Amino acid sequence: MAETLLWILPLVPTATALAMLTTRDRRILSAIDVGSSAVLVALTLALAREVEAGGPRSLGVLRVDDLGLVFLLLLVVLTLAVSIYTVGWLRQAVAVGNMNAGTLHFYFALVHAFVATMVVAVLADNLGVLWIAMEGTTITSAVLVGFHGHRYGLEAAWKYIIVTTIGISFGLFGTVLVYAAAAAVQGGAGAMSWSAIMQVAPALDPSIVRIGFIFVMIGYGTKAGLAPMHLWLPDAHSQAPTPVSALLSGVLIKCALLGIIRFQTIAAAACGAAFTEEVLLVFGLISIVVATPFILAQRDLKRLLGYHSVEHVGIVALGLGFGGTVGTYGALLHVVNHGITKALAFFAAGTAIARYGSRDMRAIRGLLAVAPIGATFLMLAALSLAGMPPFSIFVSEILVLRGGIGHAHWVAIGIFLAMVVVIFAGLLHHAGAMAFGRPSAAAGRESEAWTPLLAMLLLAAIMVLLGISIPASVDGLFRRATEVVVG
Amino acid sequence: MNAESVYTIVDDLGALLLFTMILIIAAGQIYRAIYAVAAQSLLIAIAGGVLAMATGNVDLWVIAGVTLGVKAIALPWVLLWVVRRMNVRREVEPVIPVAATLALAVMVVVMSFHLSTSLGPVRQAITGNALPVGIALTLLGVLVMATRKTALHQMVGLFASENGIFFTAMAVTQGMPLIIEIGVILDVILAALVMAIMVLRVRSTVDADIASLDRLRG
Numbered sequence A: 001m002a003e004t005l006l007w008i009l010p011l012v013p014t015a016t017a018l019a020m021l022t023t024r025d026r027r028i029l030s031a032i033d034v035g036s037s038a039v040l041v042a043l044t045l046a047l048a049r050e051v052e053a054g055g056p057r058s059l060g061v062l063r064v065d066d067l068g069l070v071f072l073l074l075l076v077v078l079t080l081a082v083s084i085y086t087v088g089w090l091r092q093a094v095a096v097g098n099m100n101a102g103t104l105h106f107y108f109a110l111v112h113a114f115v116a117t118m119v120v121a122v123l124a125d126n127l128g129v130l131w132i133a134m135e136g137t138t139i140t141s142a143v144l145v146g147f148h149g150h151r152y153g154l155e156a157a158w159k160y161i162i163v164t165t166i167g168i169s170f171g172l173f174g175t176v177l178v179y180a181a182a183a184a185v186q187g188g189a190g191a192m193s194w195s196a197i198m199q200v201a202p203a204l205d206p207s208i209v210r211i212g213f214i215f216v217m218i219g220y221g222t223k224a225g226l227a228p229m230h231l232w233l234p235d236a237h238s239q240a241p242t243p244v245s246a247l248l249s250g251v252l253i254k255c256a257l258l259g260i261i262r263f264q265t266i267a268a269a270a271c272g273a274a275f276t277e278e279v280l281l282v283f284g285l286i287s288i289v290v291a292t293p294f295i296l297a298q299r300d301l302k303r304l305l306g307y308h309s310v311e312h313v314g315i316v317a318l319g320l321g322f323g324g325t326v327g328t329y330g331a332l333l334h335v336v337n338h339g340i341t342k343a344l345a346f347f348a349a350g351t352a353i354a355r356y357g358s359r360d361m362r363a364i365r366g367l368l369a370v371a372p373i374g375a376t377f378l379m380l381a382a383l384s385l386a387g388m389p390p391f392s393i394f395v396s397e398i399l400v401l402r403g404g405i406g407h408a409h410w411v412a413i414g415i416f417l418a419m420v421v422v423i424f425a426g427l428l429h430h431a432g433a434m435a436f437g438r439p440s441a442a443a444g445r446e447s448e449a450w451t452p453l454l455a456m457l458l459l460a461a462i463m464v465l466l467g468i469s470i471p472a473s474v475d476g477l478f479r480r481a482t483e484v485v486v487g
Numbered sequence B: 001m002n003a004e005s006v007y008t009i010v011d012d013l014g015a016l017l018l019f020t021m022i023l024i025i026a027a028g029q030i031y032r033a034i035y036a037v038a039a040q041s042l043l044i045a046i047a048g049g050v051l052a053m054a055t056g057n058v059d060l061w062v063i064a065g066v067t068l069g070v071k072a073i074a075l076p077w078v079l080l081w082v083v084r085r086m087n088v089r090r091e092v093e094p095v096i097p098v099a100a101t102l103a104l105a106v107m108v109v110v111m112s113f114h115l116s117t118s119l120g121p122v123r124q125a126i127t128g129n130a131l132p133v134g135i136a137l138t139l140l141g142v143l144v145m146a147t148r149k150t151a152l153h154q155m156v157g158l159f160a161s162e163n164g165i166f167f168t169a170m171a172v173t174q175g176m177p178l179i180i181e182i183g184v185i186l187d188v189i190l191a192a193l194v195m196a197i198m199v200l201r202v203r204s205t206v207d208a209d210i211a212s213l214d215r216l217r218g
Helices: A002-020 A026-054 A066-096 A101-123 A127-145 A151-186 A194-203 A206-224 A233-239 A242-271 A273-297 A301-322 A324-356 A372-386 A392-406 A410-435 A450-468 A472-486 B003-026 B030-055 B058-086 B098-117 B120-125 B130-147 B151-173 B178-206
Strands: A057-059 A062-064
Touching (some): A002 A026, A002 A062, A002 A101, A026 A057, A026 A066, A026 A101, A026 A472, A062 A066, A062 A101, A066 A242, A066 A324, A066 A472, A127 A194, A127 A242, A127 B178, A151 A194, A151 A242, A151 B130, A194 A242, A206 A242, A242 A273, A242 A301, A273 A301, A273 A410, A301 A324, A301 A392, A301 A410, A324 A372, A324 A392, A324 A450, A324 A472, A372 A410, A372 A450, A392 A410, A392 A450, B003 B098, B003 B130, B003 B151, B030 B058, B058 B151, B058 B178, B098 B130, B151 B178
16 A cells, blocks of 8 residues: 555656647636645655554655655645645736746646656665656646746856755765665665665764765755855745745755755765764854855845745754754754745745745835735744744754754754854844734735635644644654664 | 786876866867867767776666767757857967966865875875876866856866866776766766856857856856
């Protein structure tokens, strides 16, 4: 049963992508979109149940364990939310001419092809398949980033495809080195399978794995948006259509993090955990520090959220770098919390931008007066992103911090706290200025569309729930996933 | 073929690969760089054939054949087609002068050899000087992408970088599993097609080279 689900899961979005090409009616396309995403969620929940009962399952080059399941659940939930959001967003975008009604079927087909490549990346056991799927995500999403077709969109798409393809070449080089080390120990046959490598990991040659891990860290780190390889991220996030921005920030960069974690476990077993922790710690701190000034000085709302993703990916890397059970648990929880919250923020930002016809935050004023529900969601997302209790990001940041205190990384903790406080102030300043005040003349007065609000409600509910108390089944999943990483 | 002569041939091919890389970096006009990267892919295919003969590994024959067909013939042909479509007349100056780039390239090569000698014990599992050459090609491809402003030059750099990885994979482990290599090549083809479409699209909408668009800052 679970083995069957493993190959059905990537097949669902693939088949959906092909089905999208058969019609051009916006309503039918949206219906297939939401339906397919709902099926994906149902299948994933069934798979989660099977794995909880019977442990990891594998089928050929695909494998699901608790670690992969955390990322898979985030992926399918966000895909569903994005599908619901797209219904109302698309109606508005077509009406004002932001999206061409004649090419919608390509848009939907690409989105589902993008989702399919991400599903394969999350389920891949073979490190080569992981790489192929990651490059596949670049190709499909690069077209989506430039889908609006204006010069800024194309510029962002070009930068994205070039920078991430360079980066991911390094990832392939690192994969080849780790494969060489594994093939020297156990022969060529299973030497690309992560689960097979993990069995012999302590026997691998440490010096070649060390170089391999650094290459992988740069490669998948580029895709994850870790500074200083993050150059593509603010452009791509700000120029892409809003639902695509949510997928990029919420899921794609997390898939790259999963790739890093897979190699981290191998490298930690081969050359000792101290080495991988140091590398992750350095990249995490650089990301947090580099993102801060850009967040403070930003005027473009979607770029602000993009730089914010750099900061939060840095926090995840920091949690993994602090290591131990607490730090790793916090990092994994932060992956989910940030994914949910950031998608919510992009949704709320996208509707506000459509209403004012500008991404410049100085033009968006008095949102609360013209769109009270959307403005509330925007404020909730901003408060959560800034790290306010009782929202979920507060919990995972505290856990990451506790992981650091447990291992006495005082300097890193000091830098982390200072930056978080600065960003807290900057973000609340930006959000407050947009929500309150007198609405400008440019603000649209039409009533709020309900499907985007429904999608936001779904994400906000998860965000608050995970902040107040983590349900026992979810907690169990995270604990088992942490064990996969820490061993 | 005995192991000794295979080492010699792979070393010689490595030297030729580095030479084609220098040609790519020094090329003023884009079609020269495209011919150089095609020659480089041809050398990779020959290296694959030599290793296949020496080891009797049938997969390597397939990989060599696909490399020849796709990277030495099909992709350069696509690039030349785009060049003709775009009707490139003026040459855009690189970010830094070619002479300076060549000096940097020499440093990268020296560094790559230094890096792989520091690997000590690992080198015994590796054929001749293939690892430093592979690292050097990968990094030099990235150097080309970073120092050239035109989209086609950047694509050539990308292919050179991928060539470096393929060479390393062949020489270090007699190639990755066949299915993976095919998947990687498929990705490279798709990426090249998407890039070519973007280049032409920008040319037709704003009449500029895509890589010289620089409005997104900060």
